[in-house]
Amino acid sequence: MLEVSEAVDWDAAPEGLDRITADLRAMRNAAGAPSFNEITRRISVLREQRGIPLHERRVARSTVWASFQEGRRRLDADAVVEIAAALGLPEPFHATWAQRVRAARTAADAAFVAVARPQAPVPVPSFAGRAREVSATATALSEDRRVWITGMPGSGKTQLAFMAVQQLNSGGSVFLDLRGRNAESPPVAPEAAQRAILRQLKVDDSATKTSADRAHLILTALAVQDCALILDDATDYSHVDAIIGPGGTGRVVATSRSLHEDADWQMIRLLGLDQNETTALLRCFAPGVDISAADSERLSTISGGLPLAVALVGARLATHAEWTLGEHIDLMTERLNSDRVDDEVRATLELSYAELDAHAAQLLRIFADLPIAEIDAESAAAAIETEPGAATVHIAALADANLAIRRDDDRIALHALVRAFARERANETDPPRMRSSAFERVALQATQKTWGAYATIARSMSDSPRRSDFVYPERDWTADEASDWLYSQLSSLLAMAHAAPERGHPEILFHLSDGLSWWMNIAGRTTEALRLHQAAAEVASEIGAGRALATSSLDAGQLLLYSDDPRSAQAHFDRARILVDETGQNPDLRMAGLLTNMSALVDLRLGQVPAAIEKLQRTVQLHENKDDEVPLCLSALVNLGLSLHTAGRFDEERDTVLRGLELAVSVGHRLFEANLRTNYATVLLEYDQFEEAILSADAARTIAEELGHPYLTVYSEVTAAKAMMRLGDPTAALVRAEDAITTSRSLGQPLVTTEALIHSTPIALAAGEHDRAMRMLDEAEPQLGEQADNVLRGRLLQLRADSATDPAAREKLLRAAVEQFELAGSYLANDIRDQVGAR
Secondary structure, eight states, X not given: OOOGGGGSOTTSOOOSHHHHHHHHHHHHHHTTOOOHHHHHHHHHHHHHHTTOOGGGTOOOHHHHHHHTOTTOSOOOHHHHHHHHHHTTOOGGGHHHHHHHHHHHHHHHHHHTOOOOBSSOOOOOTTOOOOHHHHHHHHHHHHTTBEEEEEESTTSOHHHHHHHHHHHXXXXXXXEEEOOTTOSSSXXXXXXXXXXXXXXXXXXXXXXXXXXHHHHHHHHHXXXXXXXEEEEEEESSHHHHHHHHOSSSBSSEEEEESSOOOOTTEEEEEEOOOOHHHHHHHHHHHOTTSOXXXXXXXXXXXXXXXXXXXXXXXHHHHHHOTTSOHHHHHHHHHHHOOSOOTTHHHHHHHHHHHHTSOHHHHHHHHHHHHSSOSEEOHHHHHHHHTSOHHHHHHHHHHHHHTTSSEXXXXXXXXXXXXXXXXXXXXXXXXXXXHHHHHHHHHHHHHHHHHHHHHHHHHHHHTTOOOOOOSOOOOOOOOOHHHHHHHHHHHHHHHXXXXXXXXXXXXXXXXXXXXXXXXXXXXXXXXXXXXXXXHHHXXXXXXXXXXXXXXXXXXXXXXXXXXXXXXHHHHHHHHHHHHHHHHHHTOOTTOHHHHHHHHHHHHHHHHTTOHHHHHHHHHHHHHHHTTOGGGHHHHHHHHHHHHHHHHHXXXXXHHHHHHHHHHHHHHXXXXXXXXXXXXXXXXXXXXXXXXXXXHHHHHHHHHHHHHHHTOHHHHHHHHHHHHHHHHHHTOHHHHHHHHHHHHHHHHTTTOHHHHHHHHHHHHHHHHXXXXXXXXXXXXXXXXXGOOTTSOHHHHHHHHHHHHHHOOSHHHHHHHHHHHHHHHHHHTOTHHHHHHHHHXXX
């Protein structure tokens, strides 16, 4: 029988969390397959031996069991390390095992970094030949059929897809690099790919529960928008199938090195360029050079007709006027001295690389070693420690040598083969410390720019960036420019953040998690944000970075607050609070007050309204009359008003909201002013002051639109619509409610859309749109998970009851609504209970 330490293939890099799960199962089998209860008991014993207090020794059996299950999005790293020890992994292997778990987690996080482009890039100007393949691909796509393009590396699969889509007379395209054969980054996870595509198509996927649901949405949106989808560099067919589902319909073109024979797909298999196509491609680079048919035929033969290899020779032909094509081919032939499949490309790459100046060659090596898909002059300058102007020259040199692909403006990308070649050169030429330093320079510059963008956008919304010990320069740009930069760079920022710990720079992960938190929340990128904050918290816990752990725990908790499991948010808040108490940091009690504020919201979600009110009243007292803590005081006042409303204490709510509104206006904090004006409109509805409520909600909406804050736009619009309905104009109210629902869908936040739908349902009923009202409830109901907002669930049941024709069914629904309102601690429980009792 294997020893436990022999059950793991230590030499094989873990490609994701499923590899760790498989390792654990292998170790368990090697250990004699102890039960999960036994493993749990052993962990408790090991904790006791380490002197851990009694109340902290117990680990949940469910945590142990879950660690052995495939398909996990996250693993408790500490628990996995303890499980291995409990299974008998010898002490000398513990550090190596912990490192393996971290590497797997990094790979899993990186796989969820996916950003789809709104348009396919323009084909390279040197594209030549492939006329039959381009025509066949474009024809199939125009007939709403799927196309599978396969071929060797460097055969021009991606450029063929770009050219075919360009020839379509369609509404546009979406491009997503799946990174199937990218040596630097793991393949894109199917779920991440689906969500990135839907986000680019501006489709709300909040109502979807399964991969099949999202695939259906993608195909429907492509048809409705007359749009083509390019899935580039798929690992294999299963990779694509997991994204768009089986079948042959849909304007989709996939490229892959893997062959896929399927009658439902149009198969395009790229072979080498023939002599005429080789000549045409060479003339794109050197139109005035004499190119004989014999030389073209010879080049086509020795290069395998691979467009990348031919293009590299063409680029050399254009820059070496004194050389004939035959002499270039002779030199290339000399380099072909092994039997590797990609020798043709390798030989031409070596020739082109050898002629780069030292700085351009260094840039190529460093870029290939970075976990980013594109690089611009500013980042390139940081990479090789030069000025942006000089970096622009080096970028041009790489593009002119056909070693890089030009993108928008001054950005370049690398072909997968060029990246692999350059990474080999980096490993051979540049010591690890130099590569680590280059990563640090590029990532640090991007992090500084991220914080500068965050500060710019926050101030444009009358907010202030959070306190941080991270120093960053201010930038002279508008909020729109800052936001556009964050959107365009998010995939690179996330890739660098998740790669940073393994590169020896965990502080980059911490600073990016901290700096992106506010903007990602507003931008609706909560799934990626949660993964980022959880990764930061786990790394901070491992290395003992207390402040980073407190901050990332707080950020993760805030995102989990409105998830299906608010108690998980409380766990994060508790961890952050313990760290603040233990380290003695934040002596001004800002963090302590914020944690109390967030903890109160958990109480509110769990129906513990009196406890929430008490905590929030304490928090307001803690922060009031302190100029540098006004935003914290305003936040507490907003949440206190919500809690008082839930309790039905409207007079106190009105006073609290007006108090907050006065403070927000006095300091010019327009973001909180918009929030509080919306809440004031809600209070006015309780006093039947409908016209005043509309004025307040409209004022809030105007501010929200000026600030570019879609959440507040949705809430203010729905509140105004409710007031208009009660004023007697349900038709106009429904128009505004529908606008709010449309806006909410663009956010990708299920709870926001669900709330808008439920609050809009009575408006649709009042407008005589019964079927529309029922569709609203049908769409909202699946989003209300087991731990969903009980008030919303109660309102949905109440609306179902109002529409029920059977008295018994109506009473059953009302009683269920009462139960939900009681769980929420809402005053509505008494109101409906009276209705039920009166029957």
